[in-house]
Amino acid sequence: MLKTRVITAIVLLAVLVPVTLFAPVGAFGALIAFVVVFAAWEWARLLKLGGVGPVVYALICALALVLSTYLGVAPKGLLQMAAIFWVLAGPFALLRKPELAAGAWRSFLLFAGVVVFAACWHALVAARTVGVAFVLSLLLVVWLADIGAYFAGKALGRHKLAPSISPGKTWEGAIGGWVAVIVIGSIAAATLVFAPTLFTAFVEHLGWVRALAALTVLVAFSVIGDLFESLLKRQAGVKDSSGLLPGHGGVLDRIDALLPVLPIALLLVG
Template sequence: MLLTRVITALCLLLVILPVLFLGSVPVLGGLAAVFVFAAGWEWARLVRLSAPWTYVYGIAALVLMMIWSDLSVGRPLDGPLVAAAIAWAVALLMLRRGVHPLDKSGALLAGVLGLIMLPAFGLALMQLRAHGILMLLSVAVLVWTADIGAYFFGKAFGHRKLAPTVSPGKSWEGALGGWLCVMIIATAMVLTGWPGGTWPQRLVEHHGWLVAAALVTVLVAASVIGDLFESLLKRQAGMKDSSQLLPGHGGVLDRIDALLPAFPLALWLL
């Protein structure tokens, strides 16, 4: 299993990194399209749509991303980002409600939310890259740091469950440990002053250290909500992974769940 995970991760890096560093705008758009369509197909399965509607749903998410991308040329991105913020606020309410049998109304609501969240993620991915490769990667690194830090701190010190019915393995101690790791990495990004600018650097330049620290904290919280919301959908659907598209890793959603709210939020806070 470990060997499979490593091989899959290396293959993904060999494809994704050259696109992020060297790819033109159309190529990057193609990468975002693949993410959004695959994640949309998986999301449709989580809300219990069957083929061919799972593919129709993935295509719908992709088309909405393309429409938003076209409409955003030369215009502010407030509309899609506000829509994403509202969708994630609804998701937070669903998390507070906990795991319940997925009835028709719940499936419909989750389906509508996905058609907002996924296109907004794809759009934010492209727009963050337009601000520079370090801008995009720095946000991703902070989110991954929060996840990895939460795992190790949770294993070592976790006692109080963060969301016991949704994700029993997550703890408040783990979440706080992940946040601490993120603050350390974000501070290092600012102090090293990487050319081109990272997301934390931009926040400190425009808002100062205290406000930047608060906004980084909000980003960490958003990434946790994204992770938990996908766990909620999987539990309600009775699925361990969103799919088996990525051998050893599960599905695309399993890899980008924390990034789904983080990318649009990071873009908005710029």
């Protein structure tokens, strides 16, 4: 399993890193669209669409990306709708735990998913347009929160964060992830070595105190995104969103925390 996981990671990095660093924005957007469409397919499967339903849903999401780009749909509107979804529906679902793949909830989540995935794509393309360092700093927020949570949880984890949804997550881990983001983000904002980044943009637009508060909000929503997908998987009775990435699970497993962070981060920058 470890060997498979490492090989998959190497292949993914071999594709993602050169495209992110050196390819034109259009090529980067095409790669992200490819990722998002597969995530949409997994989203539909977790919502228990049968037959060719997940494929049709993925194609609808792909069409939404194309139309929202070429028809001039304001990306900010999509970002706002996605942010509203995560601010309201995300915490509500985690607290009340309704049956997400049934009735009105499934219809709502299928519609919301189109918006969420389109917003994810637009946010990443907009960030890449600003610069490589900016888009990488967006991803870094989630990566740091995840890495910090893992090590802090392993060393200090005692109090379960959401035992009925994801038993392995702890409050100590979540705090450790937050500390990692705050420390690295503060250093990046103070040194200006790779500016412009999300961290320098926060300080420039919000000031230091509100910038740190904004990073705290992003860490919180990275956890919400992760837990939301965990709830979907638990209710669907699966461990991973799919087997597309050997050793890693599915695409959605890799980007779940990014889905709420991206639109909220772009909106906070203004």
